[in-house]
Amino acid sequence: AQTVTQSQPEMSVQEAETVTLSCTYDTSESDYYLFWYKQPPSRQMILVIRQEAYKQQNATENRFSVNFQKAAKSFSLKISDSQLGDAAMYFCAYRSGRGSEKLVFGKGTKLTVNP
Amino acid sequence: DSGVTQTPKHLITATGQRVTLRCSPRSGDLSVYWYQQSLDQGLQFLIQYYNGEERAKGNILERFSAQQFPDLHSELNLSSLELGDSALYFCASSSGLAEQYFGPGTRLTVT
Numbered sequence: 049a050q051t052v053t054q055s056q057p058e059m060s061v062q063e064a065e066t067v068t069l070s071c072t073y074d075t076s077e078s079d080y081y082l083f084w085y086k087q088p089p090s091r092q093m094i095l096v097i098r099q100e101a102y103k104q105q106n107a108t109e110n111r112f113s114v115n116f117q118k119a120a121k122s123f124s125l126k127i128s129d130s131q132l133g134d135a136a137m138y139f140c141a142y143r144s145g146r147g148s149e150k151l152v153f154g155k156g157t158k159l160t161v162n163p
Numbered sequence: 164d165s166g167v168t169q170t171p172k173h174l175i176t177a178t179g180q181r182v183t184l185r186c187s188p189r190s191g192d193l194s195v196y197w198y199q200q201s202l203d204q205g206l207q208f209l210i211q212y213y214n215g216e217e218r219a220k221g222n223i224l225e226r227f228s229a230q231q232f233p234d235l236h237s238e239l240n241l242s243s244l245e246l247g248d249s250a251l252y253f254c255a256s257s258s259g260l261a262e263q264y265f266g267p268g269t270r271l272t273v274t
Contacts, residue, residue: 081261083261083262085265090267091251091267091268091270092165092265092267092268093253093255093265093268094165094265095262095263095264095265098261098262100261139206143261143263145261148219149194149196149211149218149219149257149263150196150208150211150219150221151196151198151206151208151255151263152208153205153206153207154205155205156205
């Protein structure tokens with residue numbers, strides 16, 4: 049079974065600075081997707097970014113980018129120019145590319161943005 | 164706004180009772196997924212429906228059941244409720260691409 053590990057329960061960053069959230073995963077599959085979801089205090093789960101395993105290029109969405117290291121099974125999220133609205137729980141998630149479509153989540157990292 | 168709607172937002176009920184949570188997927192999405200978020204277990208996949216048919220089952224208790232109707236909305240039925248069932252229940256939908264879009268969730272409190 050696939051597992052997702054987020055080793056940082058909490059992180060903090062100063063407004064306008066850059067922060068990197070870590071995620072590692074375990075799988076024997078070669079075809080899969082990885083995601084970062086944001087959960088602000090409202091509890092809504094918001095998709096931040098996605099990465100296909102077959103793509104070597106790291107995904108980028110505005111201030112959010114990932115560092116995908118397939119061999120190391122690592123998928124970190126970099127937030128640049130942090131804003132107060134970035135404060136939230138961030139969840140890393142895995143989805144198989146074949147068969148099961150369920151998302152397997154890590155336990156999350158709570159990000160605090162200090163003014 | 165993801166386009167996925169869930170009702171009710173909050174639900175408070177007593178142990179032993181039965182409740183129904185409702186989800187309407189994004190327009191055009193055929194797949195609906197249910198997840199449970201609790202402090203103990205984190206976010207866990209419960210069940211998936213695709214165009215009215217059950218497609219995958221996760222860690223769903225026998226006391227829980229779900230269905231997807233012809234208009235594609237889905238209901239999650241929780242019965243014989245226990246204190247440990249208190250959680251945030253999310254519905255997500257997908258068009259068949261990899262992304263799943265989540266509704267705002269239903270917060271269930273069992274007293």
